[in-house]
Amino acid sequence: MVDQLGTRSDDEPSGPDLNLSAAQSRRLIELASAHVLGFREGLASGVHPASYVDDSLDPAAYEDGIRAAKELREDVVPTNGTSVEVLLGEIFGPAMANGTMHPHPGFMAHVPSGGLFQSAVADFVARSVNRFAGVWIAAPGFQQIERNVIRWFCSMLGYGEGSFGYLTTGGSIANFMAVVCAREHDERARPAGGEPVLYVSAEGHFSITKAARMAGFPASAVRVIPTTPAYAMDTDALIAHIEADRALGHRPTCVIATAGTTNSGAVDNLPLLAEYCRAHDIWLHVDACFGGFFHITERGRAALAGIENADSIAVDGHKSLFLPHGNSALLVRDQRRLGDAFRVSDAAYLPGLTTDDELVDFCGLGPELSREVRGVTAWLPLKMHGIHAFERALDTAMDLAADFSARAARLPGIEVIQPHPLVLPVVNFRLLPEHEGADEARLNARLCALICSRKNAYLATTQLPGYGVVVRVCILHPRTDAAVVGQLLDDITWALNRLRAESDTVGRSPRRAPRSGHRRC
Template identity: 30%
Template sequence: MKDRLLHLRKQSEALEPNAAQRETLRKSVLAYTEEFLEQIHDYGKAPAFRHEWIQKEETETDPFQAPPLEIDDLMGRLKHELDDEGLNPASGGHLGYIPGGGIYASSLADYIAAVNNKYAGIYFVSPAAVRMEHALLRSTAKLIGYPASSVGNIASGGSIANLICLVSAREALDITPETIRKTVIYSSEHAHHCLHKAVRIGGLKEAVWRDVPLDEHFRMRPERLREMILNDQEEGLRPALLIASAGTTDMGAIDPLQELADIKEEFGMWMHVDAAYGGYFMLLDDLKPRFGGIERSDSAVLDPHKGLFLPYGTGIALVKHPEPVMKAHGYTANYMQDAQSEDLELSPADLSPELTKHFRALRMWLPLRLHGVEPFRAALEEKRLLALYVAEELRKIPQVELLCDPELSVVTFRIAAGDEALNDRLSEELLTSIHNNGRVFLSSSRVNGKYVLRCAILSFRTHLETVDEALQQVRTFAERLPQVVG
């Protein structure tokens, strides 16, 4: 057996390269990433979007059957396959969906986290990693006005963070199979679709979902919410959960949180605020008052991979009340008895669905401690001003209709040069033209049944010349259209 063990050890040595081998691997990877970053602002060499993927066939071989390749060959594969098709989310030209960018310091943090492989789920196993996460959660809680007793989790993004909050609400409200069909959830048609997924996954799909009507600024109307609640009570239903938005995806709208909080307190409801996109704009003094009332909610979600420009896979869930979070997620197992003997800090594994947990806190902690908060504030203010600039320039184009003034950094618009069917078709043609050009990327949606384009400005690499490129493409397209009649 010893001979076999020695043989197997020899065969597996490649998994632990020596210092010289590590240096060779690093040089190749760094050469690839440096070339990627050096070209990132050249939209000719590194466009924001390539659509050639539609014409490509599957070329990847089975890695469990294929022979090993040299690191330079593998980096070449990444360069010519991964980077040559689809959307480049790291590009400043990414103006679709909700961009973030992925700041460099976070990539170094991820490298460290992968090398030391700290297990960030249990305090007993990695106390410093858990303390770091809790410190970041307390800072975010303080930003939105939550008490220090709040708990939370750095999750993989808004989807899981919203799920954590909604199942915690389920426990706090004591929603059971016997009561769920009389339970009412209030939100709006502009609530992010991950909230509908969270309701379904969290065992709440049999509850009644009400979409509260919106005002002309696409914000929830509190007076209509109150009417709906009173009507539901008369029907013998239980108004239980209110889901508000602080920065909707389509419009960037912030619901009137103070008035909604008044209603939730009047009727004894749980109020959850999805601030995944908008939350970190509270770092700007002139915008913070717009979020007034979020401090009165019971739970909230913010995505550092949006407003703090971190790499994808970073979302924060915050809940004011620890008990329902623990009730929903806490668990014990015999093989974990050593870890359970330590209770100086709550373990993230008891505050989320994850037991195995990536050391995500490091990718948020390192850039904040390295740069301080001021560069983040400056970048957020720049994105806000860029949105106002884009809106101002779009208003000068006769064939363009702006749906409303941007509240944060999303500008939603459409071509308006004829009847509704023609406007939809032309707006879609404009988007196709932008995608075919590839230098910048915008996305589309439907608002009130209308096909619209969204210019979402949130990448730290997006600057004035970027949005000017997008505006010029809109102008060029619009100039070929007839003037708006009337």
């Protein structure tokens, strides 16, 4: 900061010296905190919308985002320092005021990430102390905190003694690690003969295919299994595929089940899959990135029964624990499987590696050596509030989704599509056209964009087999309440009226009745 005489004051953090004084550090924190708290107040008061873009499907059409990116573009590295106040103005100005806003309580697209402020503070502390978390002896205390969190996650999913895990930056990495574990297990059990094969349902996450490719599986090794009318994996079709592959000399290596598909929240038949895979020595991995932590609720435990018998589970804390992005985990029923897949030999320049399972070196349980301390981001809010607070928040999300589903179904022309019992808080609906031959996909995409244009909620479309393009609502934010859901219903009603005003209804036949049941595309 420059005073009236044009000289730099002592508490200005910017400048040529990388080593900030106590006063400069305090000033930097104060300036950043003021902006962050102002941003959070803006979210609460409605200054910031749920999304600055109404339709995120066509990036090339988002002119405001392109303009903001051009404004911030710098191809030449800066040679001199810039005032922190100016830089924070860029972050909370042109960098912030565009795109979609995950921390907004009206963000209901994809699977929201609440981004608990408590976790952000914990992450700030972890980054500030900058301890090395690759080996146990470098930070035993922080390692124990991370170990505690992993054990808590295991217990939340029903795993018992001998289980463990690895905190990752996302579910894609967790799924990748699981495929590597499955490959290693298969190679140890069946060291010779046949091509290894993986199985995932048509409603499984696209990261599975990427994980298989990164783990060395050719594209031909991934079998996509059709789903039932309730969008769960068709187990009869799965078993038929496995038997056919065995007859061809292939090696069924891994079945990837889903506990909460992104499209509809469907859960595969976990008890049957676990029983079959164990009987045939096939690794069962459950992608529970959406639904996993709902297991701490009574309804969630019923829906996810059998998940505790899987060999591995991927979970996203930045979804159903409301943590900031970058908080996921791979959990394994047998800790030794992580070591089999990722154990490394010692290197002369490293501190000594432990041989005690209670004092783990995370570099031997996952793909990374250099990694930040991760556990505190989940540890702080769990310790501050206790697990029952998270259980109540998830129960509230499920209740709000059920209420929204019932009320949306009463809106004229709206069909709510719920082919399986609603547990995970995702609801799909569509507007039925008022005349035959109408472009249903365009109609529902337009409906979604109109709802989003009100800026109170941000939704997205998806495609469901048998129904095509639908509007999807996912309620999973700790600050989403009945008022936010009520506003969404008001916005849907407004959008319906706007659509009808846009439409020329002269000479058109009456609206079709809703379809019953489910049909394939």
